[in-house]
Amino acid sequence: MPKENLLGYTRPQLESMFAEMGEKPFRGRQLYKWIYQVRQNDFAAMTDLSRPLRDRLAERFVIEPLQLDHRARSEDGTEKFLFRLADNHPVETVLIPDTERERATVCISSQAGCALACRFCATGTMGLIRDLTVGEIVGQLLYLRHLYGNDCFSNVVFMGMGEPLNNYQNVVDSLQIMLDELGLGLGAKRITVSTSGVTPKIRKLADTGLKVRLALSLHAATQEKRVRIMPIAETFGLEKLIESVRYYANQTRDRVTFEYVLIDGFNDTMDDVLALSRLIEGIPCKINVLAYNPVPGLPFERPTDDKVDWFGRQLYPRAPAVTVRKSRGRDIDAACGQLAARKNGRGVVYES
Template sequence: MKKTELNSLTLEESKKLMLDLGEKSYRGEQLFSYFNRNKEVNLDKINLLPKKTRSVLMEKGYVNKIKIIKKFESKLDNTKKYLFALEDKNIIESVLMIYPHGKSVCISTQVGCRMGCEFCASTKEGRVRDLTSAEMLNQIYLIEKDIGENIDNIVLMGSGEPLDNYQNTLRFLKIIHDPKGHNTSYRNITLSTCGITPKIYDLADENLPITLSISLHSPFDSERRKIMPIAKTYSIKELIQAVKYYEKKSNRRITFEYTLVEGVNDRKEDVEELSDVLNGLKSHINLIPLNPIKEYNKSRPERNRVEEFKKELEKRHIKTTIRGEKGTDISASCGQLRRDYIEGNK
C-alpha cells in the first residue's frame, strides 16, 4: 500500500487525515504548520502531537526530504545557486537573487525537462520525472533556513515546465499561499511556461492571481517552431487567445520572456510583428540576451543592439525591460550548474 507523502498535503487534506485517524481536525493544522511554517521535516520532533499519533503517521505516511549538497555564491552580485539531492539521488537546482525590492528564489518543478527549447541547458537530457509539491516547497524552506531570512518572491522558472507538472504545481501554489503555512501572496509568485495552451486555460479557471510569464522568443510561428518544439503543437494565435483569457480572468499584466538571438529574432520585422501580436494585451516584455550553451551555435546581439530593440518596442507603447544578468560567475542560468555537477561526478 502506497504511503502518503505528508508534507505534500494541503491544509484541508492534513485535517482530513487527522480526522480519519480519529484525531481532532486541529491536529491537521499543527502538522501542516510544522512543515510549512516551522519548515521542519522530522516527525519525531512534532511535540505538539501525541506520541501515539506520531507513530501512526510514520506507519501510514512519510516525509519527503531533500538536502543541499552544494552552494555557489557569486562574487559579483550576492546571487546564490543551490544544488539539492532528492531522496532518489536525482539532482535539482534553485537560484536566490537579491534585488532592491526583495529576495527572489527561482525553483525547479521537474528533474530535467522535455520541452526541448534549443537554447535551454535544462532540457538537453530530457525529463527524468516530476517533482512533488514537497520537493518544490523544500527548495524554498531550505534556502530560507540557510540564509536566516524569508523569501519575498517566488519564480517557477528553473528546470522543468510547471504546466507539464500541473497537479503538483497547483498543489504547491495552494500550500505556499496558505496563511497557516508560509503565507506567500499569490501576487508575489510568477509562473513561467513555454506555452502549454490548454493548461493556461485551466490555470486561469483556478482564479489564482499569480503572474503568468510566457516564453515567446519569436513572434513568427515559422521561427518559433525551430527553437521551441511546443510551437509545433500550439500556434502563436492559439497561445495569445489563451493568454487573453488568463488576463481577463486574473486582471494581471502578462509578462513575455524574449531571448534575443543575433540574426534570428532581433530584426526590425520582429519588432513589427511583436507589436501586432501583443496588440490589445496588458503586457510587458522581458528581453534576455542569449546565454550561449555549447549545443546551440548562436550568439547574443551586441548590447547596443539590445538597447535599440528595447527602444523600438517602447516606441510602440510596449513596456519593455532588459533582464539584468545574475550570477554569471556561477553558471546561474537554468540547468547549467546541474549539468556541470552531474558530468563532473560521473
C-alpha cells in the same frame, strides 16, 4: 514498508488524513503549521500534539526535507543550489538577490530535466527525467528559509528546470501551499508561473482562481520563427497560445509578462520588433528582453549589449512596458536557460 513522506501534503489532505485516523481535522492544521511554518521535521518536537498521536505519526510517516548536494555563489551574489532527490536525480534552485530594491527572487524547478527540448536551452538537452513531487517543489523554498530565514526571498518564479504546466497538478498543489497563510504565506502577485506555452493548461490555471502571475517564454513573434527554436510551438500554435494568454490576463485582471530572449541574428531586427508589438496588441503586459546566455555546444550567440539596448529602445514606444533585464549568475551557469545540473560549470567550484 517504507514510511510515507508528508512533505508536500496540502492542508485539506492532512485534515482528511487525520479524519481517517479518527482524529479531529484541526490536528491536520497543527501539523501543517509545524511542517511549513516552523519547518519542524521531528514529530517528537510537536508539543501541541499528544504523545500517543506523535508516536502513531512517527510509526507511519516521515517529514523528509530536500538534501543539498552542492551550492555555488556568483560574483554578483546569485546563489545556485543543487539538490539531490531521494532517487538521486539532481535538481537546481537559484536565489537572486536584488540589493537595490531590497528584495530577492528565488527561481525554482518543477521537473528534473525537461521534455520540451527548446533548441537554445541547457535543460532541454537533458530530456525529461521525471516530474517533481509537491514536496520537492515546496522543499526548495523551505530549504532556503531554513538556511537564511523567512525573509530571504520576496518573489518566487517557476523558471528553473522543467515546464511547470506539464507537471500541472503538483504545481497547483504547491501553489496552494505557497499561498496559504498557514503554509508559506506568500502573496499571489509574488509568484510567477513561467510557461513555454502549454495553451490548454494556461486556461486551466486561469480558471483555478489562484491569480498567480503568468509569464510566457515567447522568444519569437511569428509561428514560423517560433517553431524553429521551440518544438512545443508545433503542438500549440501561436495564435491560440496568445488567445489563452489574453484569457489569463482577463480572468486574473493582471498584466502578464512576455519573456523575449534576444538571440544574435535570429530575432533581433526591426521586423521582429514590429511583429512583437502587433502580437501583443491589447494585452495588458510587460515584455522582458533578455540577452541570450550561450550554452556550450548549442549553435546560438549572445547579441552585443548595444544590440540589446537598441531592441529595447525600439520596442519601448510600441509596448505597454518593456524591461531590458540584466542576466544574473552567468559565471556559475545559473542564468536563464543555463540550468543543466552540471557540477562544474566553467571551472566554478561548488561548496558543500
